[in-house]
Amino acid sequence: MHVAIVGAGPAGSSAATFLARAGARVTLLERARFPRDKVCGDGLTPRSVWMLEQLGLIARDAGPPPGGQAITSVYLASPGGVVVKAPMPAHVFGGKSAVVPRELLDEQLVHLATAAGATLREDATVEGLALHERGVTVTLRGGERIDADVxxxxxGSPSVVRKLLGAPDFPDEDAAFAVRVYYEGLSLSHPDAYAIFWEGELLPAYGWIFPLPNGRANVGVGLRTDRMRRAGSKLPELLDRFCAMPRAAAELAGGRRVGRVRGHHLPFGTFARHLVWDRCLLLGDAAGFINPLTGEGIEFALESGMLAAEALIAAERAGSFARAQLSSYERRCGERFTHAFRQNGKLQRVFEHPRLIDNLMRSANRSQRVLDELASVLLGEAPRIGVRLVAAVALGV
Ligand SMILES: Cc1cc2nc3c(=O)[nH]c(=O)nc-3n(C[C@H](O)[C@H](O)[C@H](O)COP(=O)(O)OP(=O)(O)OC[C@H]3O[C@@H](n4cnc5c(N)ncnc54)[C@H](O)[C@@H]3O)c2cc1C
Known part of the structure; x- marks a missing residue:
């Protein structure tokens, strides 16, 4: 089986690694050259770290990937000044977490794929796609054609493959926009915690400070696209305002910005459908596998790579790459994460209201169960005590 993979981010490199290890011929087509940057918060949730272990990038008992900062807790600050510090819950994929700049992480992942036997083509921008009865043809900028079985x-997002397949665009209410910038020279008060800040004046946008080794950090703000358009907000300005607010300013004091502010679109998993065609699957951000509550997507990109590889290996054995055969991929993604996306999408509303966020944080400080639940939901898991109960806690009933 010859698989052409468009894009060598976490989704593409993960699929390439699993497929090449299973004996498939894999051509990984990437428009950039490595090392390349990718706009991201760089946060690896426990589920991401678990996937890096499945891929063999890190050993089970090892620390974070090279260049990364181990994260042991989540620090949350509400609009009314309620502060919560939750340890990383061990029940969430072993509870190991890290922040690793994507420039480093993605290069390590692509090396894993080539070491497994995948052929990486850099400076290879895909512009055309034709699906036939007997195979697929991918056309690169410059006219070169590559034939493959699948x-x-x-x-990523926006996805050329998604567009060429005619799949619908993500509506504004199922997408967000976020910007980030790097700082150096910091002395953070929580250098091993994801710090997330909800500031009344910035809501429904939220801000983050994710620590990196040697006094550096990834600092950003994110907002749902429809809210951004309604408020006419400009995210770089919101980021400046966030950084000047007392709590963030205290953390960033003495530090300086490195590089420029960069932003990117985040398509949400609440709209994750249209994943499978004859001889074609969508993975990662191209499918919309981003948690609508938290903006995390690396873990789902990595895991969709594993699930796609499993589906293709089964399809090859069955002798068919037709949609009906490949639909097992859609089902597995549904079981593993699209259900959670819908649940967490409903919870988004709670995190737009100052009073509800304050109530939730107060409850978390009173109850270990709520604290645990809050941490795991903000790490991308579906609420175990149910959306209604979380909402009731936030309402204070
Ligand atoms: C500001 C921001 C903060 C975020 N923070 C976090 C976070 O802290 N944690 C987290 O888990 N997630 C976070 N995310 C989401 C995360 O970045 C994505 O979910 C993740 O990168 C998806 O991986 P992917 O492999 O699907 O796509 P990508 O990482 O986007 O990779 C796609 C690849 O395809 C290549 N490509 C694109 N078009 C073509 C083409 N036509 N031909 C060939 N190659 C092409 C690109 O160059 C790229 O290398 C954040 C996103 C943003 C925007």
Whole structure:
């Protein structure tokens, strides 16, 4: 089986690694050259770390990937000044977490794929795609054509493969926009915690400070696209305002910005459908596998790579790459994460209201169960005590 993979981010490199290890011929087509940057918060949730272990990038008892900062807790600050510090819950995929700049992480992942036997083509921008009865043809900028049995759309957001397939765009209420910038020279008060800040004046946007080794940090703000348009907000300005607010300013004091503010679109998993065609699957951000509550997507990109590889290996054995055969991929993604996306999408509303966030944080400080639940939901898991109960806690009933 020859698989053409468009995009060598976490989704593409993960699929390429699993497929090449299973003996498939894999051509990984990437428009950039490594090392390349990717706009991100760089946060690896426990589920991401668990996937890096499945891939063999890190050993089970090892620390974070090279260049990364181990994270042991989540620090939350509400609009009314309620502060919560929750340890990383061990029941969430072993509870190991880290922040690793994507420039470093993605290069390590792509090396894993080539070491497994995948062929990486850099400076290879895909512009055309034709699905036939007997295979697929991918056309690169410049006109070169590559024939394969199957194609995987792992080209992030916006995805050219998704567009060429005619799949619908993500509506504004199922997408967000976020910007980030790096700082150096910091002395953070929580250098091993994800710090998330809800500031009344910035809501429904929220801000983050994710620590990196040697006094550096990834600092950003994010907001749902429809809210951004309604408020006419400009995210770089919101980021400046966030950084000047007392709590963030205290953390960032003495530090300086490195590089420029960069932003990117985040398509949400609440709209994650249209994943499978004859001889073609969409993975990662191209499919919309981003948690609508937290903006995390690396773990789902990595895991969709594993699930796509499993589906293709089964399809090859069955002798068919037709949609009906490949639909096991859609089902597995549904079981593993699209259900959680819908649940967490409903919870988004709680995190837009200052009073509800304050109530939730107060309850978390009173109850270990709520604290545990809050941490795991903010790490991308579906609420175990149910959306209604979380909402009731936030309402203070
Ligand atoms: C500001 C911001 C903060 C975020 N913070 C976090 C976080 O802290 N934790 C987290 O888990 N997630 C976070 N995310 C989401 C995360 O970045 C994505 O979910 C993740 O990168 C998806 O991986 P992917 O492999 O699907 O796509 P990508 O990482 O986007 O990779 C796609 C690849 O395809 C290539 N490509 C694109 N088009 C073509 C083409 N036509 N031909 C060939 N190659 C092509 C690109 O160059 C790229 O290398 C954040 C996103 C943003 C925007």
């Amino acid at each position: 194609v995987l759309g792992c080209d």
